[in-house]
Amino acid sequence: MRVIFRFIKDIAAPVLLACWVVYLAYGAVAGAAGYRALGELEAEAARERAALAALRARREALEKRADLLNPRSLDPDLVDERVRAVLGYARPGDVVVPRDELDRMLRAEKTEGK
Incomplete structure (x- = not known):
């Protein structure tokens, strides 16, 4: 014993x-809650933070666009762009010149031509 x-x-x-x-x-x-798992979780958290930042940026861009489409304060350039896109008059690379800018350019051309 x-x-x-x-x-x-x-x-x-x-x-x-x-x-x-x-x-x-x-x-x-x-282990499942060990040091190696901590590294993997930190990497996943970094990826998710990047995805969240991208989603926030997209949301802000959409909010700005929605504000421009607000019926109380329509942006004429945006309305013109959407009308052209919907009716099929817009092509990639088109440059849209606002009417008042076009009038100013025409007046400047007339004064230079005299």
Whole structure:
């Protein structure tokens, strides 16, 4: 009986303690909630933050466009652009010159021509 207690005290207890420490260390590094998982979660969080920033930028752009389409304050250039696009008169690369700017350019051309 003494031999068993001595075996447990001298060999088994330290070996079990060492195994337990190794198990905890492995879990801290490679486990589901360990250091490696923390790195993966941080990378995923960075990707999600970038996606969120892109969505916020898109939302702001859509809000600005919606404000321009507000019936109380329509932007004539935007209305003209949408009418041309809907009716099929717009092509990629078209330049839209507002009417008042066109009138100013025509007046300047007439004064230069005289």
